Amino acid sequence: MSQTWIKVGALDDIPRLGARVIRGPRVNIAVFRTGNDEVFALEDRCPHKGGPLSQGIVFGRRVACPLHEWVLELKTGDAVAPDIGCTRAYPVRIDDGIIWLSLVAQRRSAADCVSAVSA
Numbered sequence: 001m002s003q004t005w006i007k008v009g010a011l012d013d014i015p016r017l018g019a020r021v022i023r024g025p026r027v028n029i030a031v032f033r034t035g036n037d038e039v040f041a042l043e044d045r046c047p048h049k050g051g052p053l054s055q056g057i058v059f060g061r062r063v064a065c066p067l068h069e070w071v072l073e074l075k076t077g078d079a080v081a082p083d084i085g086c087t088r089a090y091p092v093r094i095d096d097g098i099i100w101l102s103l104v105a106q107r108r109s110a111a112d113c114v115s116a117v118s119a
């Protein structure tokens, strides 16, 4: 499947340790900016009970969900042990200070997540 990139906006439009939500017809995607100006994108839905990850606290390359404080890896969407689960991660890139997002998720479903965890 070819990869189509959509323009999110300027890196500087997202505050460090903050996030911006891209709303779609089926999923909302949270685009996060770390303290080191790295950018990651996850479905804006916690694998625990659906909390809005975009409202969470970013630290390092992780985000803590605002509802019950599960911690997820920004790069993969994997929950950090002892919690088990994941949310979809999406490719992002930065060109000349502009963030681009691909809607081709790196994993398709929670089932992929379970198999990835047990693999």
Ligand code: FES
Pocket (backbone or CB within 6 Å): 046, 047, 048, 049, 050, 051, 065, 066, 067, 068, 069, 070
């Ligand atoms: S909904 Fe995210 S930790 Fe519970």
